[in-house]
Amino acid sequence: MEVENNDAVLIPGQCIRPPGNKEIATKLLKELYNLTALSVTDLNAYDDRNYHVICDGSHTNPHITNISECGYVLKIVNSLDSKKEHVIEAQTDMLIFLNKREITCPLPVKNVHGLYHTLVELNADGCTGDYVVRLLVYRPGELLRHVPITGELLRNVGSFTAKLSNVLLNFSHSAYNEHKTMWMLNSVPKLRQFTYAVKNALERELAHQVILAFEKEVLEIDLRLEHGMIHGDLNEQNLVVSSNGREIAAVIDFGDSHRTSLIFELAITLCYMILQAGDIAMGKHVIEGYQDIRKLTEPEKKILKTTVCARLCQSLVMGAYSHLYDPQNDYLLSTQKSGWTLLKKLWPLSQDAILRNWGLTD
Numbered sequence: 001m002e003v004e005n006n007d008a009v010l011i012p013g014q015c016i017r018p019p020g021n022k023e024i025a026t027k028l029l030k031e032l033y034n035l036t037a038l039s040v041t042d043l044n045a046y047d048d049r050n051y052h053v054i055c056d057g058s059h060t061n062p063h064i065t066n067i068s069e070c071g072y073v074l075k076i077v078n079s080l081d082s083k084k085e086h087v088i089e090a091q092t093d094m095l096i097f098l099n100k101r102e103i104t105c106p107l108p109v110k111n112v113h114g115l116y117h118t119l120v121e122l123n124a125d126g127c128t129g130d131y132v133v134r135l136l137v138y139r140p141g142e143l144l145r146h147v148p149i150t151g152e153l154l155r156n157v158g159s160f161t162a163k164l165s166n167v168l169l170n171f172s173h174s175a176y177n178e179h180k181t182m183w184m185l186n187s188v189p190k191l192r193q194f195t196y197a198v199k200n201a202l203e204r205e206l207a208h209q210v211i212l213a214f215e216k217e218v219l220e221i222d223l224r225l226e227h228g229m230i231h232g233d234l235n236e237q238n239l240v241v242s243s244n245g246r247e248i249a250a251v252i253d254f255g256d257s258h259r260t261s262l263i264f265e266l267a268i269t270l271c272y273m274i275l276q277a278g279d280i281a282m283g284k285h286v287i288e289g290y291q292d293i294r295k296l297t298e299p300e301k302k303i304l305k306t307t308v309c310a311r312l313c314q315s316l317v318m319g320a321y322s323h324l325y326d327p328q329n330d331y332l333l334s335t336q337k338s339g340w341t342l343l344k345k346l347w348p349l350s351q352d353a354i355l356r357n358w359g360l361t362d
Contacts, residue, residue: 017326018076018131019124020049025074028133029053032111032118034061035072044237046322047078048255052138063110070140073106073252077132081181081255082119088132090175091254092116094229095136097171103164104240104250106136139250145236147245149277151285158289160248161234161269165262165294168229176229176259182318183232183256185264186222188214188310197321203340207313210347214310218303222261225299230265232256235272263300266290267307271315274308275338280346283308284359296360305346305354312343 022040036056043050054071233256240250
């Protein structure tokens with residue numbers, strides 16, 4: 001969701017999610033990739049439309065050597081992100097870069113024109129607009145949200161997060177230099193425009209407290225923190241776990257990737273992992289795994305709690321806002337109940353208590 005660009009501003013009530021159904025997906029797959037769908041399955045998505053497609057082995061796309069047995073993800077990008085094709089090109093470059101460096105993630109596929117994405121006009125479900133269509137090799141496995149949470153798994157999540165940050169230190173693309181979206185932690189102050197969607201007055205006030213603290217404690221020292229590229233949304237739905245339930249086999253959905261403070265990647269991961277575990281103290285395992293590869297600095301330790309709370313706020317406020325205008329998409333409410341419960345427990349904890357909880361005391 002775009003907030004900076006004058007031609008791509010999120011307006012309350014605006015329809016940005018593409019129209020979509022299995023017939024549209026099948027048609028796009030044939031027209032753009034010359035692939036025949038044997039099955040089309042809806043995948044969860046926030047503002048985009050994602051489909052897992054299994055394809056027939058016969059095709060005449062000169063840019064595809066072998067058909068992926070595990071299928072593909074056909075992605076129809078929301079109308080705001082579709083206006084930033086240079087950012088989509090940057091995401092494509094990042095995915096290719098990571099696949100070459102032992103980070104398993106979706107691999108972009110060229111269409112019949114030899115392009116990694118196409119802008120198409122769609123008119124359905126009361127929405128008309130231009131939307132970017134992409135195809136990516138599907139990475140099979142169990143999503144972390146379906147796997148029992150153990151200390152070992154969380155430690156491996158932490159290690160993977162730090163490894164990804166280290167690999168991405170060697171990646172850059174000019175499109176990311178000015179890229180801004182509502183889902184970046186640097187955009188947390190803009191949440192004030194959307195808190196009206198939170199119906200509970202006490203929860204709304206709590207969100208405003210967190211936003212203010214994040215501005216004062218985190219954003220004021222942001223320039224002193226180490227910066228680099230991050231995935232930006234390492235949650236339980238974007239991490240694919242190996243068959244033994246212990247390691248991270250793949251990472252998916254790079255739609256929120258951007259350049260920012262590296263500590264934000266850990267804070268985002270931590271937010272979703274303690275939500276999934278239902279226990280603040282389990283964050284200790286994520287941090288231990290992370291520090292096996294990348295040591296936290298004192299300023300990073302100091303801002304970690306507030307940054308985790310800011311991400312929680314972001315997810316809760318934007319989930320409530322988006323659901324107002326897309327009430328059929330229950331995926332938007334996935335963190336609401338447990339998220340507010342966690343925020344109310346985490347926010348009052350003192351700095352000493354949280355450092356002890358997460359094993360960050362000397």
